[in-house]
Amino acid sequence: MKTPTERSTTPLSHDQLEAFGAELEAIRNRLLSRIDESDARYIRRVISVQRLAELGGRVLLFAGLLPPAWAAGVGLLALSKVLENMEIGHNVMHGQYDWTNDPVLDGTRYEWDNVCPGDQWRHSHNYMHHTFTNIVGKDRDVGYGFLRVADEQPLNPAHLFQPLSALGLMLLFQWGVALHDLEIDRVASGEKPVREALSDAKPIARKAARQVLKDYVLFPVLAGPMAPLVFAGNASANALRNVWAFLIIFCGHFPEGVHAYSEDEAAGETRAGWYLRQIRGSANIEGGRWFHILSGNLSHQIEHHLFPDIPARRYAEAAPEVQAVCRKYGVPYTTGPLGRQVASVARRIARLALPTRTVRSGVATAPAAITRGARAHLGHRPQAQSIRTSRASLADI
Helix, strand or coil, X not given: CCCHHHCXXXXXXXXXXXXXXXXXXXXXXXXXXXXXXXXHHHHHHHHHHXXXXXXXXXXXXXXXCXXXXXXXXXXXXXXXXXXXHHHHHHHHHCXXXXXXCCHHHCCCCCCCCCCCCHHHHHXXXXXXXXXXXXXXXXXXXXXXXXXXXXXXXXXXXXXXHHHHHHHHHHHCHHHHHHHHHHCHHHHHHCCCCHHHXXXXXXXXXXXXXHHHHHHHHHHXXXXXXXXXXXXXXXXXXXXXXXXXXXXXXXXXXXXXXXXXXXXXXXXXXXXXXXXXXXXXXXXXXXXXXXXXXXXXXXXXXXXHHHCCCCCHHHHHHHHHHHHHHHHXXXXXXXXXXXXXXXXXXXXHHHHCCCCCCCCCCHHHCHXXXXXHHHHCCCCCCHHHCCHHHHCHHHHXX
């Protein structure tokens, strides 16, 4: 029996693929036309809530002798960190609010509450991941350098233990995000010089030192006799943020039904082919309004990969349109509730810890879905398109 990743549909012809891409481009243009001051007000409200949550959380942790106060402090501080990393930091750094000309919302300069430096994230995530989504050997997010999450990845003995490795990554996710761009696996194999890796590590070390000093030295010292409880509270809040971010990101990229590609398969793809790869390489998570906010609207991972520089709050209105286009052209649209997606990711990690047989056919793979004629030239990189230009008039609002 085939696994969900092996299901196939009728391949798209060149003309069908280009028509498919044109309909998605039309959705993007409609979203661009709807962006207005309400988007700026929304993100500023979220920032206000995040700051209040952090203040309340830290104050309550200082009163941590009372167990309910300590637990509430951890919850509020974790909420603050989740909002800051997911709905604010991630989306602001994508340039989703550059059109406001607000220095606080400047995606090129924003620095988030995470050990991963903002500049590194903008390169490894905004450029590498969003340009080369799920291309094995190019997209460092495919397994983060040590997990096997695609049949196309070669198996090595360490993968036998990857269910345990994944649990460790979940608890320490911000550190995994910070370190995966060092390409430690390539250093170990001799492909990347140690000197280059050490140079790359310097900004990470500086940022990590600031984060560690803030959460594990400064605030505990300010708490005086409550220092151990504040230290434990900060560590607990960071762990909760790490677990949540891991679940959202892995459920948006690695449940069964999401596909990986080789470099040859994606070579020369048109913009329409790029759109197809984003949809086949992503998955959505179903939930309510607050669930989407707390996920940074990355619960709409498909729409985010299609339109990474559109304000994320707009993904919910785009999702039905995108799903309708996929249904029209017979392109699978992977979605499901959180519990189902978590279980699917867990099964995939466990399955790929062992040798597997790759089955490829239909739109499940790039060769069948992106015909030779559709690869005549390389499509542009949507992330490079700035809303600052497209929506320049909004700066005067």
